[in-house]
Amino acid sequence: MTGDVACAEGALAAGCRFFAGYPITPATEIAEHMSDRLPDVGGTYIQMEDEIAAMAAVLGASCAGVKSMTATSGPGFSLMMENIGLGICTETPCVIANVQRAGPSTGLPTLGAQGDMMQARWGSHGHYEIIALAPASPQDIFYQTIRAFNLSEKYRVPVLIMTDEVVGHLSERVVIPEASAIRTISRRRPKGRKDRFQPFCPGPDGVAPMASAGDGYRIHVTGLTHDQRGYPVMTPECHAEMVARLTGKIRRNLGDIIETESYRLDDADVAIISYGVSSRSSMAAVDEARQQGIKAGLLRLITVWPFAEEAVADLSRRVRALCTVEINLGQIHLEVERCAKGRVPCHLVGHAGGSVIAPESIVQAIKDVL
């Protein structure tokens, strides 16, 4: 099956029962598959009037207690940004898949890119932490979509699946395990007296249990800066406390959230850092370089945000050069430079989008570096 369909199947396996969509190339197939599958598992699909509405509906459905998602590409991702911020501020779990195409603007609708990576990090206004995953194959997207829901439910944060047109439209064998073999996580629910419940009072893990609309807790939820009761408080002190809570629950759990994969890194002289479809080109390049006697290795970022700062810093102490491979003109590359702190040269292999990066160009770049 294609990556898009595998994403939809992963969502269903994770317990997603609400999808609000809006057609956009190259993500449409996710909505199409969900529209066909959801009603048969007791879920609901709706096609909204635009991506702003789709994102709003996803938040409304999640606040009603149902695992919810949407899928889009660049232009729609831009339209969703304000409500992604509402999801962050109100700590509403949800999943957004961005099947990236080349931008800016309408760009190349049918051709892939990885140009929305910084938008994923900072696209909504204000300071926050977000979780973004970057699957590299249809099988990977199936598992990462399940993981996206689990992280979203656990930390009460919107989780972004930053895939791309190539992975979304790539058709490969996907094994879907028995439901009993799939671990799913659901948000913690409140216990105790309903009239004393404070909807934004965090537990020991930094995350507050979440009451759904209709549970009888009579909570108030707002995108305004709010205290632990959920009530607006317009002071710098309350704002600092709220933002610290929103960022802290992610920053304190980096070990659980950040997932990377190392390939032939143990004795590497040069380390490639890549993600998504570009990590596949990079893996081929590592093998080719090794055949030519160059000790190359790959760090694949499965979680892109929060950034694998420690893993990259550690690499920068062990290798002679770092090389970031991504289909843009340097986004994650900037993060790699930040974490390397000038210890080793950092190079970028990238272009503006519309095609995958050929392994040969990566091998050539590695040779130029060493």
Place this chain on the structure above:
Amino acid sequence: MRKAKASPSHPLDALVRTERVPHIWCPGCGIGTAFSACLTALHSSGLDLDKTVMVSGIGCSGRAAGYTRLDSYHTTHGRAVPFATGMKLAKPELHVIVFSGDGDLFAIGGNHIIHAARRNIDLTVLCVNNLNYGMTGGQVAATTPTLAKTTTTPRGNPERPFNLPLLVYAAGATYVARWTILHTRDLTQSIQEAFQHKGFAFIEVLAPCPTGYGRRNKERPLDTLKLYQDRTLIKNGANPAEAFLDFERGIVLGKFVEEQRPTCIEMYDRTCRLPDSAAG
């Protein structure tokens, strides 16, 4: 149901987050009257209040959700209706009320309200229409009368306003009414009917904004109420096309539309779900 607090000082106190008073609304503002009509209707509606949700957008009227002791959601500007749509679809047992203003629902949120009406999604939408953007200090809105002065139309509004009842009716709303805050009993009764109505119910509530609109148009708060008394005509069943807001020629109030049509959820269940797949 939760137990009522000991000796409430007002019959509606159980429905108000009294700890949040004082509210932000200005003296002479009409939102409070529309809000209390909504709470009175809720109080006597017999709805399970633990299953009743208020959703608001942004603006003065959008603050209503924050004062209501229900599950209440204060969302982004213009997006109360799609948020409420998702909530209702995900949990159909909920009664979902959208309480917001004309700018929120019909300018920035205009695309959403016509589609919600088209779908006949089972929501009650209360639109407080104060003819301007009050929260930001009185700018021109999609409802501001032609030639009216606002901070962004200092020489008069060159544009034509929407006829809200006609717009939602044309889009597919199955309950459409308009009242003013002077017509409190009619308004309260209408809100109760809207709660009972299956499908997309819309009520426009005309309300004065003396701070933002009135003082720039030589309308003191009582002048506006006098207009509501002298220049209105109750005409239930009137064609929404007659409902254009024209304070010179007179304003039509009343329940304009009450029709039955399958709701969005009924149609989805009927069309998309296999008979044996109603898993929940």
